Amino acid sequence: MRLPVLFVLAVAFAALVPGVAAAEDCVDQTPCPLGDRSYHVKVPDDWDGVTPMPVMLHFHGWARQGTLIVKHGRISGATRKRGVLLLAPNGLNKSWDFWHPGSQDTDFAAAIIEDAATRYPIDRSRIFVSGYSWGSNMAWRYACENGTDIRALLAVSGTLDQDEDCETAPLEVRHVHGLTDNVLDFPFGPDGDTTYAVSLWRNMLGCGEVTGTSSYSTTERDHFDRTVWDDCTAGSVTLDVHPRGHFIPRGWFAKQLDELLGLGS
Template sequence: MIYRLLCLLLLSSAPALAMGPWKSDCHGDTACEVGDRSYHVLEPDGWDGETPLPVLLHFHGWARQGNVVVNHERIAGATKLRGVLLVAPNGLGKSWNFWSPETGDVEFANRVLEDVAQRYPIDPRRIYVSGYSFGGAMAWRYVCQSGNDTAALLAIAGSIRQTEDCPQAPAQVRHVHGTDDTVMDFPFGPGGDTTYPVALWREKYNCNGATPRGDWSVRPFLTLSRVEWTDCAQGQVTLDTHPGGHFIPHGWIGWQLDELLGRTPTYP
């Protein structure tokens, strides 16, 4: 499938680039309007105003809005330092409708990305989709059925049902979840299987054999355990688990972006 955003850029970005650096009249706490809805966007530190940017499309948690995302140390703090454009849509009623395929939020997110592409020179080959809690589940829903190819899913403490049938998949999946999470409960599999949170993608990619990658951490008070599935007919799946509850682990988003961008992982 050809990512329709690439088509949009091929049609619209070249003339705009010829006119000089791109500028947007909305960023940070000032929301960008898309019809009767809106989103927030934050440029990375030191951006020259011209170089095409990777994008992290991040869906906020329940009772939040995108302005929280663009000011969040563990989200915006990661994108600003890595040359990534942060895009944070605003959910209706400060929430997301991810429960079934019949949701208007997927198409809304598509319109957001199309609007972003009109305002900024973005790299359509490096569109990363992320979210936390309800937003994590919305990120799963988006990559499952947006009609667009995406480079990676970076989901935190939230997912859709593992029994769903997704018509499409991102090139790579990365998911993190705490085993003591009682808000978006850790989805243990049969017999207490801790690899079940990514069962949907393992089946979608036709993966064989889990490969433990050991423990890792960026802060001494939280250790994560990583398992990967790389022997797949398509794609790759990475699962990080930790013994904590419902939160965004320090450094997790930055670590994933570094690996996806071919950088040496660092904190922050």
């Protein structure tokens, strides 16, 4: 992974100024400064102050900021109950630069992880990157450029072009999308093929035929059809689809983290 300029500056600044990396300096609604930008942190419930934590870096949707993410019941409500440190970057102008390779936000997000590691002990083998809507597009972009550092991509209702030329891919991809999404349309393939929505990652990870299908529900209204490719040469891909529109399904992040962390459902 390339070393972002912001990371180098953050480490140098922390070394020069005593106490700059104190964890209590920025939590919840108080942002952590990083260069001329910032991010928010939500520490999990019952953390003992010592044990390295898994990390979920979450990119907010358009016109939002990290202040929403660290109090969002479907996001921080999932991480804080499962021992996961939540990092919520603030996008410039409340948006993200995901349209083309070489995103400035990729370097910014990578620097956030390094800066957070000066404040908290983190488990680098369990770094999850997630996002919703335009934030999901950005999460795909981050995985496309810094995927080798990601245990899993957890993406909700936003993709890149399936023909995107990515440099890297995460170890595991989990994507959920509504079939009637009219904000960021579900990327159907030829003849209505729903599996096309993750064809970029299936190609990157060397996946073959579908290895499993199932259905599950997280609430009385949230129902999903799941397709899995887990015989890939370099990882696995899971696609969850539902018949509804553009939103974060209740319980979806909680279920993914339970499965990834081996906590059960």
